[in-house]
Amino acid sequence: MIDSNLEMKARKMLKAVKLYCTSGRIDILAILMKAGKPLSQEQIARRSGEKHFDKVTIYRTLESLLKVGLVHKAFMDKRAWHFELAHNCTEHQCHPHFTCTNCGNIHCLMGMSLPMAKSPYKGFVINRQQVWLEGLCPACA
Amino acid sequence: MIDSNLEMKARKMLKAVKLYCTSGRIDILAILMKAGKPLSQEQIARRSGEKHFDKVTIYRTLESLLKVGLVHKAFMDKRAWHFELAHNCTEHQCHPHFTCTNCGNIHCLMGMSLPMAKSPYKGFVINRQQVWLEGLCPACA
DNA sequence: GTAAAATCTGCAACTTTGTTGCATATTATT
DNA sequence: AATAATATGCAACAAAGTTGCAGATTTTAC
Ligand SMILES: [Mn+2]
Ligand SMILES: [Mn+2]
Ligand SMILES: [Zn+2]
Ligand SMILES: [Zn+2]
Numbered sequence: 136m137i138d139s140n141l142e143m144k145a146r147k148m149l150k151a152v153k154l155y156c157t158s159g160r161i162d163i164l165a166i167l168m169k170a171g172k173p174l175s176q177e178q179i180a181r182r183s184g185e186k187h188f189d190k191v192t193i194y195r196t197l198e199s200l201l202k203v204g205l206v207h208k209a210f211m212d213k214r215a216w217h218f219e220l221a222h223n224c225t226e227h228q229c230h231p232h233f234t235c236t237n238c239g240n241i242h243c244l245m246g247m248s249l250p251m252a253k254s255p256y257k258g259f260v261i262n263r264q265q266v267w268l269e270g271l272c273p274a275c276a
Numbered sequence: 277m278i279d280s281n282l283e284m285k286a287r288k289m290l291k292a293v294k295l296y297c298t299s300g301r302i303d304i305l306a307i308l309m310k311a312g313k314p315l316s317q318e319q320i321a322r323r324s325g326e327k328h329f330d331k332v333t334i335y336r337t338l339e340s341l342l343k344v345g346l347v348h349k350a351f352m353d354k355r356a357w358h359f360e361l362a363h364n365c366t367e368h369q370c371h372p373h374f375t376c377t378n379c380g381n382i383h384c385l386m387g388m389s390l391p392m393a394k395s396p397y398k399g400f401v402i403n404r405q406q407v408w409l410e411g412l413c414p415a416c417a
Numbered sequence: 418g419t420a421a422a423a424t425c426t427g428c429a430a431c432t433t434t435g436t437t438g439c440a441t442a443t444t445a446t447t
Numbered sequence: 448a449a450t451a452a453t454a455t456g457c458a459a460c461a462a463a464g465t466t467g468c469a470g471a472t473t474t475t476a477c
Contacts, residue, residue, distance in 0.1 A: 155444055155453060176434080189456050194435065196454085210351045210408060214464080215434060231393055233400060247396050252372055252407060255388050258414025259374060266393060267351060267406045273399025296424060296473055317463080330427050335464065337425090355435080356463060 141165040152203040159188055159196045164205070164220070172243050173209035173217035173232065210265050211241065219243070227251055231266035237275035244268065282306040293344040300329055300337050305346070305361070313384050314350035314358035314373065351408050352382065360384070368392055372407040378416035385409065 145164035149156045166182045167174060174182070176193050188196075197218050200206035207221045212234050223230055223245055231249065233242040249266055286305035290297045307323045308315065315323070317334050329337075338359050341347035348362045353375050364371055364386055372390065374383040390407050 157443070157454060159455075190434090191436080191457080192455055199454090208353075210353075210406075212349070212351075231405075233395070233402070236403070242400075244393075244395055244397065244400070247393060249390060249393055249407075252385075252388060252390055252409055254374070254385055254409075256385065256414070258417055259383075259385070260412040260417045261374070261409050262377070262411040263409070264372075265351075265408045265410075266390075267408075268393055268395075268402050268404070269406075270403040271401040273397070276399055276401045298425060298472070300426075331463090332428080332465080333426055340425095 138165075141168050144168065148205055152205060154199060154203060157196075158186070159192050160200065162186060162188075163193065163196050164200070167206065167218065167220045170219075172241055173211065173219040175213065175215040175217050177215065179218075210267050212267070212269070217241075227262065228264045228266070231268050233268045233270065233272070235272035235275050236269055237271055240272055240274075242272060279306075282309050285309065289346055293346060295340060295344060298337075299327070300333050301341065303327060303329075304334065304337050305341070308347065308359065308361045311360075313382055314352065314360040316354065316356040316358050318356065320359075351406050353408070353410070358382075368403065369405045369407070372409050374409045374411065374413070376413035376416050377410055378412055381413055381415075383413060 142161055142165060145161040145168070146156050148164060149160055154160060162183055163179060166179055170182070176190055176197070179193055180188065180190060197206060201208065201218070204221055206218050207224060207229055209217045209219050209229065209232055211217045211232065221229075223243070225248075228248065228251065231244045231247060233244050234240070249264075252261060252264055254261060283302055283306060286302040286309070287297050289305060290301055295301060303324055304320060307320055311323070317331055317338070320334055321329065321331060338347060342349065342359070345362055347359050348365060348370055350358045350360050350370065350373050352358045352373065364384070366389070369389065369392065372385045372388060374385050375381070390405070393402060393405055395402060
């Protein structure tokens with residue numbers, strides 16, 4: 136099911152950060168690459184087909200990918216956490232995420248970088264920013 | 277415990293949106309006014325002193341305040357939802373929220389409005405935006 | 418002011434989402 | 448191949464939020 140090109144890429148990414156290349160990590164990275172948008176544990180589980188990773192494994196895998204920076208947590212209006220590959224993010228900000236108020240779908244809005252916020256209060260050091268947008272997607276507008 | 281000035285304000289807000297003036301709503305509005313930052317259900321419960329509202333009541337109260345726009349859900353890196361008064365927000369965006377990576381405290385950064393994002397993709401209608409910032413607060417920097 | 422209608426509230430039970438401990442399996446290193 | 452290091456699955460648990468329903472409050476109509 137996982138195309139071997141994605142598997143290669145996943146292995147490379149894992150090697151680069153010195154994580155064990157396990158089938159869980161490879162598959163989850165491939166799923167995130169294919170998705171191209173933030174996914175929840177449950178969505179990842181559903182997309183992993185016959186493999187049926189335990190949810191504990193999925194969470195721990197995401198945690199390990201998060202720690203080395205391969206993956207980011209994306210803020211959503213959803214209850215469950217959503218994770219996505221970090222490869223479209225700069226050090227200081229991910230691209231904005233958009234939720235359609237009508238159909239509920241999530242979109243990554245690449246290629247629009249908001250200026251980094253600058254606090255008007257003295258003493259705040261801002262290291263990262265995340266922007267979330269809400270409105271109507273092209274299909275619903 | 278609730279100062280009667282806040283109670284007055286709360287009653288007026290509720291009247292204005294045609295919600296019943298119940299002690300739960302009044303107290304929770306007052307708590308949010310005093311806090312001046314987003315609070316979770318659990319934080320609200322702890323601040324409500326001897327009243328001991330059931331958590332179901334708190335959630336349902338927040339839901340009703342949310343529906344009429346008196347309150348907003350603020351995105352946080354915390355697991356629990358956080359709610360705040362909507363009176364410092366424009367129609368299209370709340371002020372940004374800041375989380376200190378060291379002490380975990382949340383700050384509302386009033387008075388800095390990021391420009392509204394404009395999608396580079398045709399067909400997206402953006403109605404609201406929320407910005408979340410992470411870094412070091414003055415006490416921890 | 419009182420009765421009726423409308424809306425809230427608390428409780429108990431439940432769902433969803435995420436975590437911990439521990440024994441076993443897999444991966445990497447020598 | 449043996450060993451060390453790390454990952455996985457299972458079961459049990461914890462935290463956050465929801466639902467149904469009976470009884471309590473609040474509002475409205477008289
Ligand atoms: Mn994204
Ligand atoms: Mn705020
Ligand atoms: Zn849509
Ligand atoms: Zn701090």
